[in-house]
Amino acid sequence: MGYLDKEKLMFSNSEFQRIQNVNVLIAGAGGLGTHLAQQLYRTGIKKIYIYDNDKIVETNLNRQILYGKNDIGKYKVKCLKKKLDSLKLNTKVVAINEKIKKNSILPEKVNLIYDALDNFESRFILENLALKNNIPLIHAGIYSWFGQITTIMPNKNLSLKEIFEAKNYKEDSIPSLSPAVSAVASIQAVEGLKVYLNKSNTLIKKLLIIDLNDYSFQIINLK
Amino acid sequence: MHIKFFSLIKLDLKKSNETIRIDNKKTVKEIIRILDSRYDGYFSEKLYDDDNNMLTGTIIMVNGENIHHLNGLNTEVEDNDGMVLFPPSAGG
Numbered sequence: 001m002g003y004l005d006k007e008k009l010m011f012s013n014s015e016f017q018r019i020q021n022v023n024v025l026i027a028g029a030g031g032l033g034t035h036l037a038q039q040l041y042r043t044g045i046k047k048i049y050i051y052d053n054d055k056i057v058e059t060n061l062n063r064q065i066l067y068g069k070n071d072i073g074k075y076k077v078k079c080l081k082k083k084l085d086s087l088k089l090n091t092k093v094v095a096i097n098e099k100i101k102k103n104s105i106l107p108e109k110v111n112l113i114y115d116a117l118d119n120f121e122s123r124f125i126l127e128n129l130a131l132k133n134n135i136p137l138i139h140a141g142i143y144s145w146f147g148q149i150t151t152i153m154p155n156k157n158l159s160l161k162e163i164f165e166a167k168n169y170k171e172d173s174i175p176s177l178s179p180a181v182s183a184v185a186s187i188q189a190v191e192g193l194k195v196y197l198n199k200s201n202t203l204i205k206k207l208l209i210i211d212l213n214d215y216s217f218q219i220i221n222l223k
Numbered sequence: 224m225h226i227k228f229f230s231l232i233k234l235d236l237k238k239s240n241e242t243i244r245i246d247n248k249k250t251v252k253e254i255i256r257i258l259d260s261r262y263d264g265y266f267s268e269k270l271y272d273d274d275n276n277m278l279t280g281t282i283i284m285v286n287g288e289n290i291h292h293l294n295g296l297n298t299e300v301e302d303n304d305g306m307v308l309f310p311p312s313a314g315g
Contacts, residue, residue: 032315118315143312146230165291174314223288
């Protein structure tokens with residue numbers, strides 16, 4: 001018996017093997033990033049590269065799972081790696097204590113990039129790196145009860161910048177609730193795996209808008 | 224034409240969509256004026272600054288395309304077009 005036996009039941013043998021060979025990059029170790037890292041770690045993928053250079057502050061603790069009161073003041077990615085490593089499952093976690101920048105050099109053999117950033121300016125920088133390196137970008141954003149998810153395939157559909165325009169939607173304090181962040185991050189995690197496995201019904205050229213206030217999930221078809 | 228509202232707009236208006244019957248082509252700006260008349264000026268307050276320029280914070284899409292890549296507020300729409308008003312969620 002192995003810890004992935006029940007996951008294996010959902011996939012063909014070749015799909016299951018492919019999942020165990022996926023390397024992902026998660027940009028941001030905040031609300032979405034911690035939930036994503038934990039979910040993806042449990043799926044038994046090969047490697048998670050996590051980027052962030054922030055330290056943990058108290059206001060992170062309402063939603064950024066993997067951090068507790070004793071972690072305040074520590075670097076997020078180091079703490080995240082330590083927590084996940086302590087679970088002793090197969091996935092390797094590589095903590096990169098840096099902010100994603102225009103000239104960042106990505107690790108080799110990254111199959112998917114997850115956008116877990118908290119502002120659109122940084123997201124457009126991340127998207128440029130994804131496009132330059134020909135890697136699918138799985139975007140998500142959260143606000144209060146709401147979230148959106150879409151997948152950007154390099155040079156095959158509208159870019160994030162074209163969809164959202166280069167406007168600054170940054171707000172000083174974004175309302176957030178851990179279960180709402182978790183719901184969005186979980187779908188984002190699934191989306192990446194489906195894209196990697198070439199499954200149908202992905203969010204390529206589609207924007208999924210999640211509303212946990214009225215429990216509506218709506219898809220807008222994008223150009 | 225069918226107009227969908229999302230997230231905060233839907234929460235504010237307690238409504239997720241609106242149908243406007245238009246016989247001839249109209250601009251997005253004219254559509255917003257019609258919506259304003261039905262929702263007590265809500266949309267121009269949400270979307271425009273004092274000089275009637277579009278504020279950031281809300282995306283308007285026509286048939287899945289941001290109007291910034293069409294003709295902005297002067298983008299023409301017809302009765303069978305679909306319009307979406309959507310404040311993107313920026314947090315992470």
